[in-house]
Amino acid sequence: MHGYKLDEIGDYMPDKQEQFKALLRTNGLKITNQRLAILEVLSNRPGKHLTAEEIYECVREDHPEIGLATVYRTILLLSELNLIDKLNLGDGYARYEISAKSCEENSHHHHHLICLDCGNIYAFQDDLLENLEEKIKETLGFEVKDHEVKLFGYCKNCIEKKGGTDI
Amino acid sequence: MHGYKLDEIGDYMPDKQEQFKALLRTNGLKITNQRLAILEVLSNRPGKHLTAEEIYECVREDHPEIGLATVYRTILLLSELNLIDKLNLGDGYARYEISAKSCEENSHHHHHLICLDCGNIYAFQDDLLENLEEKIKETLGFEVKDHEVKLFGYCKNCIEKKGGTDI
DNA sequence: TTGGGTGCAAAGGCTTTGCATGTGA
C-alpha cells in the first residue's frame, strides 16, 4: 500500500467511472485509457473472477496495443484503491473481481462457493461470521479485521447433471 | 491424487512413524530416510506452518545431502496421503502443517487466525460452519464438501504491545 | 536385480521490474 487517499470521494458521485477519475486525480495519478479500460472490463463483469491474462485478453479487444505489464500494474493500483478484490483459488492464478466494498464501505468481503466439478464460483453474503468473530475476541483476544471464506463443493447444476449428490 | 489407499491402517498402530511406514508399504511405495525425515520435521512442529524452503532447511540439518526437489515431491506425496495440510496465505509461499485429520478422520480442516502484525498463525476449531453449510444446501442447492476459512486481524500479544486495539 | 526414489540442473508459469519511449496535466 502506497498510502493512497481512499475516502475523498463523496457518495453523491453519479458515475462509477467519474468516481474513479476523481480518485485518480485526488492521488495525483494520471487518467489513462488503459486504466479506464481495465476498470471497465472488471465493472462489466461483476461476480466474474478474472485472471490477469483474462483481463488482458478482454482489454485487448478494444486496445490491442496494451501490454500485460500494464494490466498487472493497474490491477495492483485498483487493489490498493480498494476498487477490486483479489481471490486466490490455489490454482496458480490470482483472480480479480470488482469490489463489493466499493459500494458499501463498511461491509466485509463476501464469501465464495467454488464448484469442484464445473469450476464456477458463486458468491453469498452471510453474517454468521460476525458471531464467530465476537467469540474469538472473547476467548482468544484476537481481533478479526477481515476474513476470507472459501467453500468447496458441488453446485446445484452439477448435482442435477450427475443425478445424485454422492459424487 | 494418484488413488492411494488411505484407510488400510488401523487405529491401534502405536507410533506415527510406524503408521507412515505401513501406509507406504500398503501403497507399494518405498520407505526412505528422506521421507521419514520430512514427515518427522512436520510432526515435530504441529501448528507450525512451514514453507517448502523451511522444511528443506530443517531436514538439511540431519540430511545435508537432500535436494529441494525431493522435499517438493515428498510434500506432494504427504498431501495425497492426507498426512499434511496445505495452507496458502497469499504471500507466494505454500505452507504445510501436519494434518489434524490424520488423527480424527471425520473432521474438517480447522480454521486459521493470521496476525497482520507479527504474522503468527493461530488455529481454532468451530462448528459454526456446519449450520452455514446446511443453510447453503437448502437455499442454493450447493453441497459443501470442504471449506477454507482464514481470519485476518491482530493477536492478543500484538494488541497488548501496542496498548490499544486501534492499530 | 530393478523399478521406484533422489539430486542436480534446467525448464515452467505467473508476476514483477528495468528502461527507453510515450503522454496526460
Added chain:
DNA sequence: TCACATGCAAAGCCTTTGCACCCAA
C-alpha cells in the same frame, strides 16, 4: 514541459520436470 505511465523484454521467484545415478525391497 515533465513526471508519471506504458510496452517490451528480461529477470524473479516458487515449483515442477528430465535425466542419470542410487538404493530399498
